[in-house]
Each structure stands twice: as C-alpha cells, then as structure tokens.
Amino acid sequence: MANTVDRAKQEGSDTWITTKVKADMLTEKGIPGGDIKVETSQGVVSLSSDIAVTCSQKEEAVRITKNIEGVRSVLADGLKAE
Template sequence: MANTVDSAKQEATDTWITTKVKADLLTEKGVPGSDIKVETSQGVVSLSSDVAVTESQKAMAVRIAKNIKGVRSVMSDGLKAE
C-alpha cells in the first residue's frame, strides 16, 4: 500500500515539475520554449526538441530546469544544438 501512495505522490510531483519547467521555458526570453519538449520521471527532467537550438539556449533551458524545486537532474541529450 505504501508503495502505491509513494508512486502516486511521485507521479504528481513529476507532473508538477514538467508543468513548471514548461511554463518557465515559455516565459524566458531567448529560449524557444514552445519547441522544447519536457518529460519528467522520478525527478529527472529530459529536455528534447525537433528543431535546433543554440548552445546558449540549451544551457539556459538546462539551468531553468535545474532551478525547479524537486528536480534531481536534467538530461539534455535530446536537445539538438545548431
């Protein structure tokens, strides 16, 4: 029973993190927030995009994600750099 509660709590946290990262990316000037996909699993945020982003945009997106409470780490392998 405890595992079910913990996993439901984690899912809610992951959903909140994903939503918060997306919102922060969208409001940040200079980052193509609408082109960056965000997925979160157990506090690990994965950023990816179908369009190329600059190295500075990639770094900014990673920094924004890392600043969100509850984020353990950020994976940016899926962000295509120009």
C-alpha cells in the first residue's frame, strides 16, 4: 500500500515539475518555450524539441529547469542545437 501512495506522490510531484518548467519557459524571453517538450519521471526532466534551438537557448532552458524545486537532473539531448 505504501508503494502505491509513494508512486501517487511522485506522479503529483512530476506533474507539478513539468507544469512549472513549461510555465517558466513560456515567460522567459528569447526561448521558444512553446516548442520545447517537457517530460518528468522521478524528478528527472527530459527536454526535447522538433525545431532547432541555439546553444544559448538550450543552456538557458537547462538553467531554468535546474532551478525548479524537485528537479534531480536534466536531460537535454532532445534539444537540437544549431
């Protein structure tokens, strides 16, 4: 039973992290926040995009994500830098 409760708490936390990352990226000037996909699993955030981003946009997206409470690590291999 405890495992189910822990999983539910983690899924709520992951959902919160994903929502917060998306919101912070949308408000940041110079980042195509609407084009960056965000997925979170157990505090690990994966960033990806179908469009190319600049190196500085990629670095900024990673920085924003790392500053969010609950984020354990950031995987940005899915962001294709120009």
